[in-house]
Amino acid sequence: MKVIVGLGSCGIAAGGNKVLQAVEDEVKKRNLDVEVxxxxxxxxxxxEPLVEVVDDEGKSTMYVKVTPEIVRDIFxxxxxxxxxxxxxxxxAEDRSYIEGQLRIALRNCGKIDPECIDEYIEKGGYKALEKAxxxxxxxxxxxxxxxxxxxxxxxAGFPTWFKWNATRTAPGTPKYVxxxxxxGDPGAFMDRSVLEGDPHSVLEGMAIAAYAIGAEAGYIYVRAEYPLAIKRLEIAIAQARERGFLGKNIMGTGFSFDINIKAGAGAFVCGEETALIASLEGERGMPRLKPPFPAQKGYMGKPTNINNVETFANVPWIIQNGxxxxxxxxxxxxxxxxxxALAGKVKRGGLVEVPMGVPLREVxxxxxxxxxxxxxxKAVQLGGPSGGCIPESLxxxxxxxxxxxxxxxxMGSGGMIVMDETTCMVDMARFFLDFTQKESCGKCTHCRIGTKRMLEILERICQGEGKEEDLEILEELAMNVKEGSLCGLGQTAPNPVxxxxKYFRHEYExxxxDRKCPAKQCKALITYRIDPAKCKSCGLCAxxxxxxxxxGSKGQPYEIIQENCTKCGTCMEVCRFGAVFVE
Known part of the structure; x- marks a missing residue:
């Protein structure tokens, strides 16, 4: 009998460590032969928290939203x-969440102990490296x-093989992976989940890439805000070295490759590969002109291949299965x-892996x-701050x-934020532009100044101070920022706007x-009122x-004094009779 506790960041945040402790306590108290x-x-x-019970015949039962009290019940x-x-x-309904997916990059996530290399090997781990x-x-x-x-x-969706081949054939040594x-996208957690749940798949993918391009050294550039991912990567690297999957003369073939971790400070612009390289070299993370591309002149001026976590996680499966x-x-x-990463106003938020070509509606x-x-x-925001809003009609x-x-x-890296009819699309564009404006490295005038001017216009519109000419100016600024920016951050920053x-111009208008927010979200453009016919004079709102x-007073409808109202919405939240409304 096995009891498996989900301890990704989401599980831990939901109370997973307390659940794990409760499981261990029950095993000890009851003196059971149970593997935790x-x-x-x-x-x-x-x-979350999720607990899986696997009996001696291999039958699995998944328990959800587990608490220490539920643990006692399960035992x-x-x-x-x-x-x-x-x-x-x-x-059965929630089971369809997993059954509706095809998991290749996530094939081991949630199924193995990420800190145990033997479990990865039992799933066929490092067989692809050996084959290669x-x-x-x-x-x-x-x-x-x-x-x-x-x-x-x-x-970007650039062909992986092309980058590998360009790095392999580029003159100069050493080469790097x-x-x-x-x-760094708000609402995105794909890479973090893979690193926390199956770090060896990334290490194996990097080792295969290193063999293909002729590299002996590799780096994982991961933001310091991912402490659990870093911890599990460190454990995985140490285990891989001990077993001979990293280091000198791997598997007796003469091929040598090792990996080190670089914890970044969390600058969004360092997701751009030349800015990442600058940071990796100890410089300020700022992009540079291309060409030369990293495959020609990358880390320390040497040929360097850069892929993201999900790309590398797919590589062992491809080599093993063809x-x-x-x-x-x-x-x-x-x-x-x-x-x-499915997030926002959706019932079942989490990590989803589906075949390319599946309609957004199905996801x-x-x-x-x-x-x-x-x-x-109302819409789905795809691609994070660099992406755009796709309306319900599409x-x-x-x-x-x-x-x-x-x-x-x-497509972006995979952030998918769902928005409903209560979302103000103008404010949503303002939110994402505020993010990219703050994350701009400031190197380009168009990005540094242009995003700031766009943000000022959006803030003015959300405050009810917009002008008719603002929309034309916004579009002109957006195109100038796209065309004049050096890197992908500036080139894609205007996309949400x-x-x-394009799709929600009527909300801007x-x-x-009308000085109205159709979604009733922009505080400067809404008013909270109490319907006298529905008010029961309970005084709870007051x-x-x-x-x-x-x-108000007993027997008389209550009233909101508008001059002092901060529009926090508390009155609407606590009213049990639906008497408070927004206009």
Whole structure:
């Protein structure tokens, strides 16, 4: 009998460590022959903490939203009496969350202990590396990646084989392999989950890449805000070195390769590869002109191949199963699967991996379960601050690089934020532009100044001070920033503004012309009132008001004194009769 506790960051944040302690205490107290294990995130973040019970016959039962009290119930009934505690078990509806996916990059996440190399090896780990260095030439490895059609999963979708081949054939030694784990998009947690749940797949992918391009050293550039990912990477690297999968003369073949970790300070711009290289070298993270590309002149001026976490995690599967197996999944130009961090106003938020070509609507409704409160969906933000908003009318758009770009958004690294009818699209554009404006390194005038001027206009519109000419100025500024910026941050920063102007222009016009926020979110453009016909004069709203601006007496409807109202919404939240409304 095994009991497995999910201890990704999401599980820990939801109370996973307390659940683990409760499990260990029950095993000790009851003197049971039960193996207690931990795993990373399986992807169902909305149900954490998760506990899986596997009996001696291999039958698995997943328990959700587990507390120490539920742990006692599980031990008393399931483990000691063999009776599944159905009220706490994963429902058939929630099971469809996993069953609707095809997991390649996430194949081991939530299924193995990320701190135990033996469990990775039991799942076939490092067999692909052995196959590559013992049975394949470097050229054959690159050819297999070419056959697979694997494109970079960091956002640009550049053919992986091409970057590998360019680095291999570039003059100069030594050569380097770099893993870009600088995941900074708001709402994105794909790379973190892979590093926390299956770090060896990334190490193995990097080692195969190193063999293909002729590198002996590699670096994982991961932001310091991911302490658990860094800890598990350090453990995995030490284990791989001890077992001979990293270091000198790997598997007796004469191939040598080792990996070190660089913890970045968390600058979003360092997700751009030349800025990342500058940071890796100890310089300020600022992009430079290309060419030369990193494959020609990268880390320390030497040929360097850079791929992101998800890209490397796919590589061992491709080498072990063949490029054609990967290419058989997806669309003609976008092969394989894609991992998304599903977040926002969706019922079942978490980590999702689906074949390329699946419609957005299927991801959001079939896997994600639809919108919280069964409200109407308004849009989905794809690609984070560098992406754009795709409206409900385009939700049948297939998830592939070309189709997403046609909407004005980009695939990005995989952030997928769902928005409902309560989301103000003007404020949403303001939020993302505020992020990119703050994260700009300041090197380019267009990015440094242009995003600031755009943000000022958006803030003015949200305050009810917009002008008719603002929309034309916004569009002109956006195009100038896109065309005049040096790197991808500036070139894509206007995307949220341009797509919301394209699909939700009426909301901008309502803010400017009517001084109204259709979604009733912008504080300067809304008013809280109490309906006298519905008010029961209970006085709860007045007692809870933080600024004492609600007046009334017993038997008489209460009233909000508008001059002092901070529009916090507390009165609406506490009213039990629906008497408070927004206009």
């Amino acid at each position: 294990k931990k795993a990373g995130c399986i992807g169902m973040c909305y149900l 008393e009934n399931h483990i000691e009496k063999g009776m599944v505690v159905s009220e706490h078990a994963l429902s 260095i013992k049975e394949m030439t470097p050229e054959r490895v690159i050819e297999e990646i070419k056959i697979s059609g694997l494109r970079g999963r960091g956002g 770099v893993c870009n784990a600088d995941e 490029g054609q197996a990967f290419a058989s999944v997806g669309t003609e130009k976008s092969k394989g699967t894609k991992v998304f 959001i409704f079939s896997i994600g379960g639809g919108i919280i409160g069964d409200r109407k969906i 939700l049948d758009t297939p998830v592939d690089y070309e189709s997403i770009v046609k909407t004005g958004a980009i 341009l797509t919301t102007l 309502a803010h400017i012309r 007692r809870k008001c933080p600024v004492n601006t609600i007046k």
